[in-house]
Amino acid sequence: MATLNDLPTPCLLVERSRLAANLSAMRARADAQGVRLRPHIKTHKSTALARMQQEAGARGVTVATVGEAEHFARAGFDDIRIAYPVIGQDRLERVADLCADARLSFCVDTVPGVRAASDFFTSRGVTAEVLIEVNVGQNRCGVDPEDARSVAFARTVAESPGIRLAGILTHAGQVYKGPPEGVSKEEAIRAVSRHERDAMLRFAGRLREAGLAEPGAFEISIGSTPTMHMFENREEGDFRITEIRPGNYVFHDAMQVALGAVALSDCALTVLTTVVSRHRTASGRERLFADAGSKTITSDQGSGTDGYGQLLYDGLRMERLPHARIAALSEEHAWIDVSGGSTLEVGDRIRLVPNHACVCMHLHETAWIIDGEEVIDSLPIDARTRVP
Numbered sequence: 001m002a003t004l005n006d007l008p009t010p011c012l013l014v015e016r017s018r019l020a021a022n023l024s025a026m027r028a029r030a031d032a033q034g035v036r037l038r039p040h041i042k043t044h045k046s047t048a049l050a051r052m053q054q055e056a057g058a059r060g061v062t063v064a065t066v067g068e069a070e071h072f073a074r075a076g077f078d079d080i081r082i083a084y085p086v087i088g089q090d091r092l093e094r095v096a097d098l099c100a101d102a103r104l105s106f107c108v109d110t111v112p113g114v115r116a117a118s119d120f121f122t123s124r125g126v127t128a129e130v131l132i133e134v135n136v137g138q139n140r141c142g143v144d145p146e147d148a149r150s151v152a153f154a155r156t157v158a159e160s161p162g163i164r165l166a167g168i169l170t171h172a173g174q175v176y177k178g179p180p181e182g183v184s185k186e187e188a189i190r191a192v193s194r195h196e197r198d199a200m201l202r203f204a205g206r207l208r209e210a211g212l213a214e215p216g217a218f219e220i221s222i223g224s225t226p227t228m229h230m231f232e233n234r235e236e237g238d239f240r241i242t243e244i245r246p247g248n249y250v251f252h253d254a255m256q257v258a259l260g261a262v263a264l265s266d267c268a269l270t271v272l273t274t275v276v277s278r279h280r281t282a283s284g285r286e287r288l289f290a291d292a293g294s295k296t297i298t299s300d301q302g303s304g305t306d307g308y309g310q311l312l313y314d315g316l317r318m319e320r321l322p323h324a325r326i327a328a329l330s331e332e333h334a335w336i337d338v339s340g341g342s343t344l345e346v347g348d349r350i351r352l353v354p355n356h357a358c359v360c361m362h363l364h365e366t367a368w369i370i371d372g373e374e375v376i377d378s379l380p381i382d383a384r385t386r387v388p
């Protein structure tokens with residue numbers, strides 16, 4: 001039986017029981033709110049983990065890239081949503097090839113994107129499913145649901161041959177900015193969650209008035225991990241949210257904890273690292289170096305995070321390591337500042353919760369599924385190179 005001590009560092013650990021709890025909690029929320037759970041697999045990029053999600057009640061997968069769609073179609077997933085605009089002849093051709101074996105859909109949010117997809121699929125003699133991407137406040141891609149021109153855009157989509165308007169889709173990524181001044185963390189997440197839902201239901205209502213959407217036959221797809229923890233479905237004009245697409249919820253991370261979305265003990269992904277050096281700086285500060293740099297844990301930070309990940313005193317009980325923070329990173333080193341001394345010695349192993357699990361996974365080929373100190377299985381991150 002292998003234990004954590006047998007693993008080379010740095011490496012990723014996935015605690016089996018916490019993973020299972022995260023999968024079933026999101027499924028329970030989806031069931032309670034009467035929506036389909038279509039997880040975003042960009043978080044883990046692992047076929048095996050996507051299968052676990054399906055076994056735990058998810059229906060279909062969400063991907064960000066055509067390469068991910070190809071990977072999961074080849075692995076036998078037959079219902080794939082690309083939550084991203086598909087732009088360029090090469091990508092359209094690859095999507096068309098995939099349509100032969102899987103139910104596939106993708107996003108549109110610009111007239112040139114619609115025209116290109118329409119011309120392409122018409123020439124192929126097939127009809128592709130598209131969803132209009134909607135901007136509910138992240139200000140990334142998507143049409144403004146309050147702007148009358150967005151209804152006109154939807155009409156252009158609906159009247160274009162070669163594509164079928166299947167619904168609308170959004171990601172309320174603004175929730176990651178954290179609470180505005182004077183607002184509690186919980187209230188901030190709840191407000192974004194309600195806005196995400198309501199803006200989409202109102203937009204669906206406007207599309208119905210224009211004869212472009214019918215309740216029951218129109219997908220209304222939303223989802224981020226923080227907003228889904230607070231999501232409550234409701235009906236407006238016979239429409240309800242039909243689908244949620246959280247990704248990060250499988251693991252959670254220090255960013256979710258800092259936002260107030262979950263507790264540290266909900267985090268399933270940790271990084272095992274070794275103290276490789278220890279020095280006292282000229283100013284008398286104690287500094288440790290561990291083998292977890294930006295190529296292992298990313299240099300991502302989020303609203304309210306402290307340093308570059310949360311060090312753990314006890315990885316089993318998920319207790320924070322007091323008086324120590326990852327103050328800086330270089331590519332292969334975590335720079336750990338210790339105040340008040342530390343019992344950690346060179347060669348000791350220590351665990352941390354990364355700030356951003358999704359990018360962290362993307363940096364590794366394998367994660368290890370563990371049960372306490374015991375290593376249960378390897379988890380290949382086999383779609384990690386599928387960026388284009």
Ligand SMILES: Cc1ncc(COP(=O)(O)O)c(C=O)c1O
Pocket residue numbers: 040043083084170171223224225226245246247248249
């Ligand atoms: C379009 C889209 N849908 C869903 C998600 C999942 O959100 P989260 O990572 O908060 O679970 C993301 C995350 O970036 C996204 O970009």
